[in-house]
Amino acid sequence: MTEQNQTHPDDDSYDPGASSLAGQVDPAVMAELLSIRSSIDNIDATLVYLLAERFKATQKVGFLKATHKLPAGDPGRETAQIARLRRLAAEAHLDPAFAEKFLNFIIGEVIRHHEAIAEDHEAALAADTRAAGPVPGTGPAVSATA
Ligand SMILES: C=C(O[C@@H]1C=C(C(=O)O)C=C[C@H]1O)C(=O)O
Numbered sequence: 001m002t003e004q005n006q007t008h009p010d011d012d013s014y015d016p017g018a019s020s021l022a023g024q025v026d027p028a029v030m031a032e033l034l035s036i037r038s039s040i041d042n043i044d045a046t047l048v049y050l051l052a053e054r055f056k057a058t059q060k061v062g063f064l065k066a067t068h069k070l071p072a073g074d075p076g077r078e079t080a081q082i083a084r085l086r087r088l089a090a091e092a093h094l095d096p097a098f099a100e101k102f103l104n105f106i107i108g109e110v111i112r113h114h115e116a117i118a119e120d121h122e123a124a125l126a127a128d129t130r131a132a133g134p135v136p137g138t139g140p141a142v143s144a145t146a
Pocket of ligand 1: 073106
């Protein structure tokens with residue numbers, strides 16, 4: 001299902017037993033399915049917390065890069081990360097191509113955030129400069145004989 005056609009009920013109304021299969025499956029099979037799904041729910045919650053922590057860390061990198069005028073992306077770092085995660089994925093019996101796609105998706109989002117942080121930082125600097133007014137000695141030259 002895509003973002004556009006999905007409804008987002010608030011978390012309080014979460015029904016771990018929600019299923020389009022309800023009433024159509026052997027109750028024992030349904031019970032086993034729900035039991036496995038409770039692990040999936042725990043894992044999904046952990047993923048959200050992990051991603052939130054990762055984005056907190058990358059936001060700090062974004063502020064550091066903006067302050068020091070460093071580029072948003074670092075392809076050298078990304079190449080090393082992807083090689084490492086592909087190796088870890090293979091060891092964990094996870095498809096390395098999926099691991100690479102997933103990391104690239106996250107990094108793409110991080111870079112977008114970094115570009116936005118840099119733009120905000122530059123805009124704030126420009127506003128400060130305007131508020132401070134003209135710097136003495138930088139205005140139009142005035143002839144001493146005029
Ligand atoms: C977070 C950084 O910025 C970008 C995002 C990365 C990431 O999400 O891991 C890695 C490299 C950069 O392209 C960084 O430079 O460390």
